[in-house]
Amino acid sequence: MKPELKKKRPLRFYLAIGFLTFSALLLIILWLFQTVFLESFYKTIKTEQVKSCAYGLETYLKYGETGKFYDLVTEIEEQNSMLVGVYDTTDSIFSCEYVSSSRPWIRSDVPMSTVYDLYRQATDNGGKVSTITAAEKESRFEMHSRRSFGATEDEARVDIIMHEHQPSLDRETVQILAYACIVPVTDGERLILVESEITPVNSVVETLRYQLIIMTAVILLFSVIIAVFLGKMIAKPISVTNEKAKALAKQDYDVSFEGGRYREITELNTTLNFAAGELKKVDSLQKELISNISHDLRTPLTMITGYAEVMQDLPGEMTPENLQIIIDEANRLNLLVTDLLDISRLQSNTADIKMAPFSLTKCIESIFSRYTKLIESDGLNIVFEHDREVFVMGDELRITQVIYNLINNAINYIGEDKTVIVRQTVTDEKVRIDVIDHGEGIPEEQLPYIWDRYYRAGEEHRRAKIGTGLGLSIVKNVLLAHDGEYGVSSALGEGSDFWFILPVIPTDEE
Numbered sequence: 077m078k079p080e081l082k083k084k085r086p087l088r089f090y091l092a093i094g095f096l097t098f099s100a101l102l103l104i105i106l107w108l109f110q111t112v113f114l115e116s117f118y119k120t121i122k123t124e125q126v127k128s129c130a131y132g133l134e135t136y137l138k139y140g141e142t143g144k145f146y147d148l149v150t151e152i153e154e155q156n157s158m159l160v161g162v163y164d165t166t167d168s169i170f171s172c173e174y175v176s177s178s179r180p181w182i183r184s185d186v187p188m189s190t191v192y193d194l195y196r197q198a199t200d201n202g203g204k205v206s207t208i209t210a211a212e213k214e215s216r217f218e219m220h221s222r223r224s225f226g227a228t229e230d231e232a233r234v235d236i237i238m239h240e241h242q243p244s245l246d247r248e249t250v251q252i253l254a255y256a257c258i259v260p261v262t263d264g265e266r267l268i269l270v271e272s273e274i275t276p277v278n279s280v281v282e283t284l285r286y287q288l289i290i291m292t293a294v295i296l297l298f299s300v301i302i303a304v305f306l307g308k309m310i311a312k313p314i315s316v317t318n319e320k321a322k323a324l325a326k327q328d329y330d331v332s333f334e335g336g337r338y339r340e341i342t343e344l345n346t347t348l349n350f351a352a353g354e355l356k357k358v359d360s361l362q363k364e365l366i367s368n369i370s371h372d373l374r375t376p377l378t379m380i381t382g383y384a385e386v387m388q389d390l391p392g393e394m395t396p397e398n399l400q401i402i403i404d405e406a407n408r409l410n411l412l413v414t415d416l417l418d419i420s421r422l423q424s425n426t427a428d429i430k431m432a433p434f435s436l437t438k439c440i441e442s443i444f445s446r447y448t449k450l451i452e453s454d455g456l457n458i459v460f461e462h463d464r465e466v467f468v469m470g471d472e473l474r475i476t477q478v479i480y481n482l483i484n485n486a487i488n489y490i491g492e493d494k495t496v497i498v499r500q501t502v503t504d505e506k507v508r509i510d511v512i513d514h515g516e517g518i519p520e521e522q523l524p525y526i527w528d529r530y531y532r533a534g535e536e537h538r539r540a541k542i543g544t545g546l547g548l549s550i551v552k553n554v555l556l557a558h559d560g561e562y563g564v565s566s567a568l569g570e571g572s573d574f575w576f577i578l579p580v581i582p583t584d585e586e
């Protein structure tokens with residue numbers, strides 16, 4: 077393993093860290109809400125409840141009928157287990173109008189000193205006050221509960237005093253939430269008092285704390301287990317693919333990348349399978365290309381050396397014909413090397429394409445003039461069908477090469493009628509050139525490949541008759557560099573129609 081790879085941690089490490097962080101966050105939130113904030117939440121909610129009850133009472137006291145008011149008090153007491161008191165505070169001596177509690181252990185009266193106290197606080201506070209008291213209220217409530225079990229008030233009080241002085245750890249302080257508000261009414265003023273017991277949450281918090289400790293341990297354990305499991309599930313197919321990719325890098329193109337459990341890895345495998353296929357194709361093409369080129373280079377070289385040696389050994393053989401053969405073969409070599417250079421330049425986009433407007437029609441006509449000798453000697457019938465002159469934008473030399481290659485191919489594969497038709501058709505803003513022969517045609521399954529470098533239809537290497545095997549590849553690359561369209565339609569025994577389309581320059585702009 078490379079040293080920089082060693083420094084990197086495996087996927088399952090990051091997954092475990094992620095899961096643990098997530099669980100820790102979750103647990104922290106749980107701890108905070110269930111232990112630290114529980115009491116204040118509870119108190120806030122209770123206060124709101126008490127306030128809303130008092131508000132309901134206040135509204136009824138102000139606007140409602142008295143009968144209904146008592147119904148409402150009873151309803152509040154029953155539903156919310158609260159103590160409700162209404163005091164007439166119009167005079168300096170307060171009188172209790174109503175006090176009741178639905179909870180049996182809550183004493184149904186409130187000491188008048190407390191009422192005075194609350195009234196004073198409420199007046200200071202703008203008419204409303206809410207207090208939470210502990211010890212004194214606790215005694216009151218406990219005393220009531222003890223009294224309800226048959227003890228006298230004095231007995232209960234003594235009991236409470238003793239109880240309060242007992243050093244107790246788990247005894248919890250009951251708290252009383254009191255809410256008082258002063259309500260002005262038609263015949264004076266009333267004080268509404270709503271009290272509710274605040275159940276101590278310490279024991280609940282303690283229970284929750286134990287639960288949370290257990291939950292923390294369980295959740296952390298599960299996070300690690302799930303992270304390891306997920307890590308394995310995700311990482312394993314990646315490792316398998318990686319091993320195969322290594323084999324591919326070592327030129328084992330037959331390696332196959334199978335499916336995978338999830339979409340990403342399946343896509344990666346499909347891509348790698350495609351890449352492996354392409355690499356295999358490129359590799360075999362490269363091998364084929366080298367063998368074809370070396371074959372094509374060797375044949376003329378053998379001919380040249382052979383003839384030169386014969387002429388050297390036998391002076392009588394120094395004939396113009398033999399010399400011509402050497403010249404022809406040297407030209408062939410030249411042509412082959414030029415074609416190869418052209419193609420590599422075109423494919424690497426380094427070819428110098430000089431775009432300029434030129435007459436495509438004139439260009440074809442001038443190519444035709446090169447064939448006059450051939451037409452005369454071989455009785456070929458080469459026709460150029462056109463009805464007007466068209467101008468295109470492009471590199472005239474390269475386009476000439478395209479047309480020349482197509483016509484050459486058509487002549488090489490010419491049919492018995494010895495006819496080649498070059499047809500120029502102008503449609504919309506485009507010109508289409510067809511080079512048609514009625515020769516042997518190309519089998520349909522080979523049509524996609526003939527544009528490839530060094531592809532030759534047919535098994536045997538027919539160098540004697542045909543060119544370098546690069547002609548159509550040059551055609552394709554030149555047309556691609558001109559953003560042109562190209563194609564072929566061909567049928568076995570009927571001939572072929574090679575065509576290309578280029579945009580026309582409107583004549584009036586010339």
Ligand code: ADP
Pocket residue numbers: 481485486489513515516517518526531532533534542543544545546547548549572
């Ligand atoms: P070559 O130098 O072999 O002609 P090309 O690239 O020009 O190379 O053509 C590639 C192959 O396409 C040829 O070997 C031949 O099999 C096929 N081909 C091209 N033109 C024609 C045609 N007009 N008729 C039949 N086959 C053709």
